[in-house]
Amino acid sequence: MNARSKNSVKAIAIGFIMPVAFLVAWEILGRRGILNSSIFPTPSRIFTSFMDMVSRGRMQKHLLISLLRVVKGFCVGSVLGLVIGTVIGLSNAANALMSSIIGLLRPIPMVAWIPVLILWLGIDEASKVTLIAIGTFWPVLINTSRGIKNSDRKLLEVGIILEKTRLQMLAKVVLPSAFPFIFTGLRLGVGSAWTCVVTAEAIAAASGIGYLIMYARELSQPPVMFSAVMTIAVVGLILDAILLRVEKRVLRWNEPDEERG
Amino acid sequence: MAEHNGEDKSVDIRGVSKIFTLSAGDLPVLDKVDLHISSGEFISVVGSSGCGKSTFLRIISGLESATAGDVFIGGRKVDRPSVKTGVIFQESRLFPWLSVEQNIAFGIHKKVDKEGRKKLICQHVGLVGLAGFENAYPRQLSGGMRQRVSIARALINKPGVLLLDEPFGALDALTRIHMQNEVLRIWSAEKSTMVLVTHDVDEAIFLSDRIVVMSDRPGYIKNVLDVDISRPRDRSSVPFMEIRKKIYTHFFAESALSLEYYL
Numbered sequence A: 001m002n003a004r005s006k007n008s009v010k011a012i013a014i015g016f017i018m019p020v021a022f023l024v025a026w027e028i029l030g031r032r033g034i035l036n037s038s039i040f041p042t043p044s045r046i047f048t049s050f051m052d053m054v055s056r057g058r059m060q061k062h063l064l065i066s067l068l069r070v071v072k073g074f075c076v077g078s079v080l081g082l083v084i085g086t087v088i089g090l091s092n093a094a095n096a097l098m099s100s101i102i103g104l105l106r107p108i109p110m111v112a113w114i115p116v117l118i119l120w121l122g123i124d125e126a127s128k129v130t131l132i133a134i135g136t137f138w139p140v141l142i143n144t145s146r147g148i149k150n151s152d153r154k155l156l157e158v159g160i161i162l163e164k165t166r167l168q169m170l171a172k173v174v175l176p177s178a179f180p181f182i183f184t185g186l187r188l189g190v191g192s193a194w195t196c197v198v199t200a201e202a203i204a205a206a207s208g209i210g211y212l213i214m215y216a217r218e219l220s221q222p223p224v225m226f227s228a229v230m231t232i233a234v235v236g237l238i239l240d241a242i243l244l245r246v247e248k249r250v251l252r253w254n255e256p257d258e259e260r261g
Numbered sequence B: 001m002a003e004h005n006g007e008d009k010s011v012d013i014r015g016v017s018k019i020f021t022l023s024a025g026d027l028p029v030l031d032k033v034d035l036h037i038s039s040g041e042f043i044s045v046v047g048s049s050g051c052g053k054s055t056f057l058r059i060i061s062g063l064e065s066a067t068a069g070d071v072f073i074g075g076r077k078v079d080r081p082s083v084k085t086g087v088i089f090q091e092s093r094l095f096p097w098l099s100v101e102q103n104i105a106f107g108i109h110k111k112v113d114k115e116g117r118k119k120l121i122c123q124h125v126g127l128v129g130l131a132g133f134e135n136a137y138p139r140q141l142s143g144g145m146r147q148r149v150s151i152a153r154a155l156i157n158k159p160g161v162l163l164l165d166e167p168f169g170a171l172d173a174l175t176r177i178h179m180q181n182e183v184l185r186i187w188s189a190e191k192s193t194m195v196l197v198t199h200d201v202d203e204a205i206f207l208s209d210r211i212v213v214m215s216d217r218p219g220y221i222k223n224v225l226d227v228d229i230s231r232p233r234d235r236s237s238v239p240f241m242e243i244r245k246k247i248y249t250h251f252f253a254e255s256a257l258s259l260e261y262y263l
Ligand SMILES: Nc1ncnc2c1ncn2[C@@H]1O[C@H](COP(=O)(O)OP(=O)(O)O)[C@@H](O)[C@H]1O
Pocket: B020, B021, B022, B027, B029, B047, B048, B049, B050, B051, B052, B053, B054, B055, B056, B217
């Protein structure tokens, strides 16, 4: 256990080498005047402006608004994706019925939805949450149905021999065996949701972290802009890490063999 | 073979044929198989690989339907799988996301209260000698232990008939012998009818009352041999070796090589 945690500390430390080296190089190039500081503010300037926004509560405000949108959209999109994905995975008829419409709608880029959604739902929350829901929906749908279609026939037979009801089969055999796929879908979904919220806010919004970037551009405040961009990156990373954690916990049985002692 | 507790555990296979319809044409796999297995009898089926042994067991279990003929268990026609007929496969088919205890509990069919359920699980964990491993996951177990879990899961409903499809085929020789002894112990405790498919001739002789020798595909019953040796059986005794020789003779009847080559 001790050796394991030591190893993971080491892994994290190694992961930090590249970003830190990158920032240091950036700082040096900026201070030497090699990088134009009006379009490439140095990391230290960005950090100062970030702390300034944090101390005035501005960053938190926008971040919280964006996160709230993500949570709403993600919940709606992933529940729909799970339910419809399960139906498609279970029923060949539903699959045949849906595959053409899915094939048609799925390639539509998220950005193309924005004007349509604004036209239908107006410029406020509903259109943004819907966009995020759509962005979450696809990866969850595709992976859930794939996971369910892939469930092991041999394990299904065990359930059949033991005279399990359809509901028991679904809850105890089919869904658990699809869990690894479902989690992949959820993780892709979170990533997509986060991208969608920033996109939606950058195009039409009066708040949120995406709005902050566009606002800073209009006011020519590159440090603010970069603060927002970096916050987006870090929050995206944290969201993925959280889901990875949950996945590891739920899918303990799926881990490669560990040393036991 | 007496009928225990009045429950009829006999298996009656009447004119069972099976033809798989493939895109390339029909594939006859079983050809008019007739066999009566008495309550509590231990039967082994031996035959070369691909001759239809698994298909035969799957038809008895109700997982597969026969193209012609019927199977009766305890006088009732089999038309679908039932908890009264347990099946143990070569791959233990455990649920990787469930612990040993949960995998065994998955077998429970009848409604029992929490207390009874606990007792039932505990009893079956003990029966297959896995006490102490209740909370382990399948990936943490050896092949032999996994097979024990699948046996416990199949036994928990007290099936009258237990079908075993090369259950120890993937185990090493020593573990296999150990598991054979376990199966004998369980058989004498549970008094269920056993149908074992195996490619291990010694395993068949060591365990069964009768041995069914199947032909190559399409499989039909070539011969049925009685094993009149008292248990526990000595694998190196003369009667044991005589039966072994008889079975090999059936296998290599058409072979150009002499029997002595194999023995
Ligand atoms: N569901 C199926 N569909 C088509 N062919 C099958 C099916 N199951 C088994 N077979 C074929 O039937 C033959 C006998 O298979 P099987 O009963 O598994 O043999 P054994 O267990 O004796 O090795 C094989 O040629 C196999 O390919």
